[in-house]
Amino acid sequence: MTAARSGSSLRHTLVDFLERFGVWILAVLLLLVVPLTFDMFRLGLAAKYLCFAFPALGIVLIWGYAGILSLGQGVFFGLGSYMMAMFLKLEAAANPDSSSGTALAAFFGAAGLPDFMVWNSVEKLPLWWEPFHHVWLMIPAVLLLPTLIAFVLGYVNFRNRVSGVYFTIVTLSIAAIMAIVIIGQQGYTGGINGITDFKTFLGLNLDTDRAKLVMYFITVSLLLLAVLTGRFIIRSRLGRVLVAIRDQEDRVRFSGYDSAMFKAFIFAIGALFASIGGALFTIQVGLASPSLVGIVPSIEMVIYAAIGGRVSLIGAVYGAFLVNAAKTFFSENFVEYWTYFIGALYVFVVMFLPAGLAGILKKLRGSESRRANGKTG
Amino acid sequence: MSEILSVTDLTVSFDGFKAVDNLSFSVEQNELRVVIGPNGAGKTTLLDMICGKTKPTHGSIRFKDLELSEMIDYQITRAGVGRKFQTPSIYQDLTVFENLEISTPEHRGIYDSLFFRHDRASIEKVESVAEDISLQGELYSQAGTLSHGQKQWLEIGMLLMQDPDLMLLDEPVAGMSARERALTAELLKNIARGRSLVVIEHDMVFVKMIAKKISVLHQGRLLAEGSMDQVQNDERVIEVYLGN
Numbered sequence: 001m002t003a004a005r006s007g008s009s010l011r012h013t014l015v016d017f018l019e020r021f022g023v024w025i026l027a028v029l030l031l032l033v034v035p036l037t038f039d040m041f042r043l044g045l046a047a048k049y050l051c052f053a054f055p056a057l058g059i060v061l062i063w064g065y066a067g068i069l070s071l072g073q074g075v076f077f078g079l080g081s082y083m084m085a086m087f088l089k090l091e092a093a094a095n096p097d098s099s100s101g102t103a104l105a106a107f108f109g110a111a112g113l114p115d116f117m118v119w120n121s122v123e124k125l126p127l128w129w130e131p132f133h134h135v136w137l138m139i140p141a142v143l144l145l146p147t148l149i150a151f152v153l154g155y156v157n158f159r160n161r162v163s164g165v166y167f168t169i170v171t172l173s174i175a176a177i178m179a180i181v182i183i184g185q186q187g188y189t190g191g192i193n194g195i196t197d198f199k200t201f202l203g204l205n206l207d208t209d210r211a212k213l214v215m216y217f218i219t220v221s222l223l224l225l226a227v228l229t230g231r232f233i234i235r236s237r238l239g240r241v242l243v244a245i246r247d248q249e250d251r252v253r254f255s256g257y258d259s260a261m262f263k264a265f266i267f268a269i270g271a272l273f274a275s276i277g278g279a280l281f282t283i284q285v286g287l288a289s290p291s292l293v294g295i296v297p298s299i300e301m302v303i304y305a306a307i308g309g310r311v312s313l314i315g316a317v318y319g320a321f322l323v324n325a326a327k328t329f330f331s332e333n334f335v336e337y338w339t340y341f342i343g344a345l346y347v348f349v350v351m352f353l354p355a356g357l358a359g360i361l362k363k364l365r366g367s368e369s370r371r372a373n374g375k376t377g
Numbered sequence: 378m379s380e381i382l383s384v385t386d387l388t389v390s391f392d393g394f395k396a397v398d399n400l401s402f403s404v405e406q407n408e409l410r411v412v413i414g415p416n417g418a419g420k421t422t423l424l425d426m427i428c429g430k431t432k433p434t435h436g437s438i439r440f441k442d443l444e445l446s447e448m449i450d451y452q453i454t455r456a457g458v459g460r461k462f463q464t465p466s467i468y469q470d471l472t473v474f475e476n477l478e479i480s481t482p483e484h485r486g487i488y489d490s491l492f493f494r495h496d497r498a499s500i501e502k503v504e505s506v507a508e509d510i511s512l513q514g515e516l517y518s519q520a521g522t523l524s525h526g527q528k529q530w531l532e533i534g535m536l537l538m539q540d541p542d543l544m545l546l547d548e549p550v551a552g553m554s555a556r557e558r559a560l561t562a563e564l565l566k567n568i569a570r571g572r573s574l575v576v577i578e579h580d581m582v583f584v585k586m587i588a589k590k591i592s593v594l595h596q597g598r599l600l601a602e603g604s605m606d607q608v609q610n611d612e613r614v615i616e617v618y619l620g621n
Binding site: 232233236237238240241243244246247248250251252253254255256257258259261262265 | 475480
């Protein structure tokens with residue numbers, strides 16, 4: 001009896017500790033444990049996985065808190081990813097030492113043009129590529145463009161009371177359209193192959209261990225900043241208004257709030273996070289691809305958040321990391337079973353762990369958090 | 378006495394069916410008006426149009442010097458009209474305190490609500506409203522765990538936080554015990570000091586407890602208006618309720 005009690009109190013202490021210091025534990029893991037124990041190859045993979053945590057964090061805010069299910073976060077991830085790729089590609093094309101088809105381009109009298117444009121007989125750099133010559137235009141574009149697009153798209157829809165499953169279908173359609181446009185406009189976007197083959201960022205070789213390490217720490221720092229930003233939002237009055245909108249949107253409107261504005265705001269924040277993740281992905285993986293834009297990757301991003309726990313920011317980071325690690329493991333070993341596995345995992349989580357990994361903590365404590373088990377949006 | 382709300386020739390038609398048909402009626406400053414009528418008389422639709430949930434087909438709704446039929450729901454709320462729905466609509470996943478606090482009329486913008494911090498005055502306001510609605514002991518309970526009657530009170534409390542000049546209450550005592558009804562009657566009488574109330578109610582015992590002036594709706598039109606006695610003895614009202 002005494003032993004059992006002390007056992008359960010130990011368990012409670014542990015759960016309390018994990019809940020209170022979750023961000024600190026995450027910071028120690030990502031800033032110390034991972035860099036000290038992983039070799040450079042695995043560290044590169046970890047950085048890649050963490051890039052997917054950005055859209056997952058956004059999904060926690062917009063789906064977990066505001067109850068808006070978006071199946072189009074790949075669009076914003078893709079926008080960030082492509083804008084970064086355009087910058088890197090132009091840098092590579094302008095560099096005579098790079099292999100990016102410069103010789104070919106020069107041969108055809110089109111020096112400075114990305115190789116895939118030369119292949120597709122595009123003779124002049126399209127006007128909308130021009131700003132991406134400059135890093136100080138590219139970075140604001142990565143931060144602002146997807147955010148603004150999401151805000152306008154969200155506000156127009158929410159204002160006209162397009163919500164719930166109808167809004168989800170809108171986001172799904174946009175993800176499909178974006179992938180189709182990118183694949184179709186091969187001369188301007190690199191088509192199905194995406195944009196690849198760039199090695200430097202502002203003259204720094206991205207292939208060196210040093211560059212990889214620096215990028216890893218930049219990714220982790222921005223990720224922790226995103227977690228803290230998300231937490232600030234959730235804990236503010238705005239966070240409570242979002243939960244209220246999820247529960248009873250009409251009541252919120254009849255309490256004098258422009259609920260469409262709040263939903264558009266959080267949708268824009270989700271897009272911002274996704275875009276940052278996309279840009280970091282491209283700089284580290286060396287690729288922007290339509291396969292990261294469409295419906296399937298967008299759904300996978302929702303799964304990261306669902307597995308981590310829909311209302312847990314920290315859970316979303318673990319969810320993105322673990323699912324992607326599992327994906328690497330499976331595709332190294334049993335390629336063809338990956339899609340079945342992730343499908344089964346999703347069904348399992350929905351049925352047995354509706355509050356995801358974060359829900360395990362709550363279960364251990366033995367007290368169900370109603371908020372964690374909130375309504376499906 | 379001056380009129381706070383005046384509805385003129387109000388009509389709404391849903392696919393040809395006129396739920397409210399050329400209705401004119403007005404409420405005076407500091408008046409507690411009860412609206413009764415059989416099912417389908419257009420009572421709830423009338424409140425929906427006043428608070429902006431439903432757009433009228435034609436007609437005018439004047440509130441103070443504003444034309445509500447041209448305004449959006451949250452703007453109408455900000456102008457001073459509070460609405461309580463028939464089924465209690467509260468935020469299940471938030472505590473009673475948070476439910477009330479969200480309903481304060483300040484800090485309704487994005488920036489304001491992001492950087493809002495409690496101060497003594499805001500906490501005291503929540504506590505005093507909680508006392509008015511007999512929920513001072515439940516401030517930190519999840520609203521979803523309250524009894525049905527308490528949820529009704531909580532929603533009334535949320536309206537009180539807004540401090541509206543006109544409150545529209547749709548069946549505030551539905552699902553309440555006799556004791557809760559008596560408490561609610563007291564509550565409404567207190568609330569009615571210094572503001573106007575429009576209350577829809579079926580329960581005639583409750584109506585008797587609170588009503589001074591009653592409007593009877595039938596098939597989207599105003600059938601009769603007057604004191605409890607007048608309405609009770611009105612031939613047309615009896616016929617509508619009891620049939621032939």
